[in-house]
Amino acid sequence: MEQLKQQLQAAGILYKENEPLSAHCTFRIGGPADLFVMPRDEDQLCQTVQFCKQAEIRYYLLGNGSNILFADEGFRGAVIDVSAEAAGMGLSIYQNADGDYISAPAGLKLSELCKFALQHGYTGLEFAYGIPGTVGGAVYMNAGAYGGEMKDVLEAVSYLTADGRWVDSEASELDFSYRHSAFEENDACILGAVFHLEKGDPDAIKARMNELMQKRIDKQPLDKPSAGSTFKRPAGAFAAALIDQCGLRGYRHGRRKRQALRFCGEPGRCHLCRCAGFVRRSARHCKGKNRLRSGKRDPGREIR
Numbered sequence: 001m002e003q004l005k006q007q008l009q010a011a012g013i014l015y016k017e018n019e020p021l022s023a024h025c026t027f028r029i030g031g032p033a034d035l036f037v038m039p040r041d042e043d044q045l046c047q048t049v050q051f052c053k054q055a056e057i058r059y060y061l062l063g064n065g066s067n068i069l070f071a072d073e074g075f076r077g078a079v080i081d082v083s084a085e086a087a088g089m090g091l092s093i094y095q096n097a098d099g100d101y102i103s104a105p106a107g108l109k110l111s112e113l114c115k116f117a118l119q120h121g122y123t124g125l126e127f128a129y130g131i132p133g134t135v136g137g138a139v140y141m142n143a144g145a146y147g148g149e150m151k152d153v154l155e156a157v158s159y160l161t162a163d164g165r166w167v168d169s170e171a172s173e174l175d176f177s178y179r180h181s182a183f184e185e186n187d188a189c190i191l192g193a194v195f196h197l198e199k200g201d202p203d204a205i206k207a208r209m210n211e212l213m214q215k216r217i218d219k220q221p222l223d224k225p226s227a228g229s230t231f232k233r234p235a236g237a238f239a240a241a242l243i244d245q246c247g248l249r250g251y252r253h254g255r256r257k258r259q260a261l262r263f264c265g266e267p268g269r270c271h272l273c274r275c276a277g278f279v280r281r282s283a284r285h286c287k288g289k290n291r292l293r294s295g296k297r298d299p300g301r302e303i304r
């Protein structure tokens, strides 16, 4: 760890020690990370990953922390805050014979990308406005909502492979499917993404973005700690309907309550094992009757 800290200092990369992870995820759960590193641009991000590998320190890539459940014990190693990177990186637009493209850094908030597309009159990303993640986090799990998903508009992704190579891949090579991409298996660090968008009517784009945001405000407990939907949508069914059929609407375990059917929110302090256990029990209960699959893995347990 000392070697890593020295390398970070020498490279001018900011970090904090013993940083509580509860402050960096929407569940607001999680103990301290030994090191919380904040690379401010792509070069620093690549350097940080390399330094961790050289020093044989385990690391975890964090976007906006909106799809993560950290362990109560925290993280022994370095959590790399990719969202800090967006501060030093810009968005750009380019055109070629095939159409128009927006290139975005991995650490940028999706909402900023959507607003940028609107500003420049591009349609295609309206569905993503309101998903509280970064570009990298959204690519990682092929985030989607209201009939759209990242893969629909994604042209290419640049990333650092597990063995430190910089690669640019077309989206078609990255095994995208419902809430899945190759990044869930390949240990790569997503650096940026290119989106292929069409020109549209800015008033219509804005109206659609506002309409979808309003739907979220009306239906989701956005003020409560959560990671959004807890269950994947099973083929041919809806998680909310299955939960309802099982009589689990509003079910409470301790102080946790299934908010808005699919969300698990907690108004106060909560522990990983209780929260994860609650989700698993609910999924098992439904599975017995309706074969509901628990969609999200438990990142607190799979941390590298």
Ligand SMILES: Cc1cc2nc3c(=O)[nH]c(=O)nc-3n(C[C@H](O)[C@H](O)[C@H](O)COP(=O)(O)OP(=O)(O)OC[C@H]3O[C@@H](n4cnc5c(N)ncnc54)[C@H](O)[C@@H]3O)c2cc1C
Binding pocket: 026, 060, 061, 062, 063, 064, 065, 066, 067, 068, 082, 106, 107, 130, 131, 132, 133, 134, 135, 136, 137, 138, 139, 140, 141, 142, 143, 144, 145, 183, 188, 189, 190, 191, 220, 222, 226, 227, 228, 229, 299
């Ligand atoms: C209120 C609420 C509503 C939500 N609504 C939706 C919705 O409608 N649709 C939807 O799909 N999701 C939704 N989510 C879940 C979440 O916003 C998405 O999954 C989002 O894409 C996660 O992005 P993030 O930047 O927060 O990723 P994080 O939670 O920080 O990380 C998620 C995973 O991505 C990995 N990762 C992050 N950045 C990188 C990178 N640069 N390179 C490699 N790996 C990386 C992390 O290691 C981790 O495994 C919602 C969440 C909340 C709290």
